[in-house]
Amino acid sequence: MALVAERWGLIPELKQFSAQHRPVWGTCAGAIFLADKATGTKSGGQALLGGLDCTVHRNFFGAQIRSFVTKLKAPACMKDFGAELEDFRAVFIRAPGVIDSGPSVEILAEYHLSPDEQKAQEGRESVAVAVRDQHLLATAFHPELTSDLRW
Numbered sequence: 001m002a003l004v005a006e007r008w009g010l011i012p013e014l015k016q017f018s019a020q021h022r023p024v025w026g027t028c029a030g031a032i033f034l035a036d037k038a039t040g041t042k043s044g045g046q047a048l049l050g051g052l053d054c055t056v057h058r059n060f061f062g063a064q065i066r067s068f069v070t071k072l073k074a075p076a077c078m079k080d081f082g083a084e085l086e087d088f089r090a091v092f093i094r095a096p097g098v099i100d101s102g103p104s105v106e107i108l109a110e111y112h113l114s115p116d117e118q119k120a121q122e123g124r125e126s127v128a129v130a131v132r133d134q135h136l137l138a139t140a141f142h143p144e145l146t147s148d149l150r151w
Contacts, residue, residue: 015050026138031096053105081149099124108130109128
């Protein structure tokens with residue numbers, strides 16, 4: 001995605017769009033693209049739109065074969081949409097994770113790692129998988145692959 005944006009000269013336009021505080025939502029690779037910093041990237045790194053004061057680790061959960069579906073606790077802001085459900089279905093496909101965030105970033109959803117995942121992630125117990133800061137929203141999962149319209 002970042003390669004295409006670079007190739008077509010879209011990054012300056014996208015940065016300008018975001019600088020005007022227009023809403024921007026990045027899912028999965030888009031979450032990486034919105035981050036100010038990324039780890040686990042390919043050799044040479046990748047272009048980032050930035051603006052979201054966080055560090056996102058590419059492929060946090062591992063390779064494509066480690067993709068999964070789970071239920072996560074719904075953030076309080078979802079109640080504004082009239083749904084009384086306490087959780088939501090999250091589809092993770094070779095997903096990133098938000099491993100660090102600045103004070104202005106609100107964590108909307110976290111995934112709690114299993115004991116095996118904790119070992120693989122050096123003892124980390126959880127990872128943020130949905131964050132927002134003002135007009136920027138990033139989700140490590142794919143809400144568009146579910147029927148839940150609250151996102």
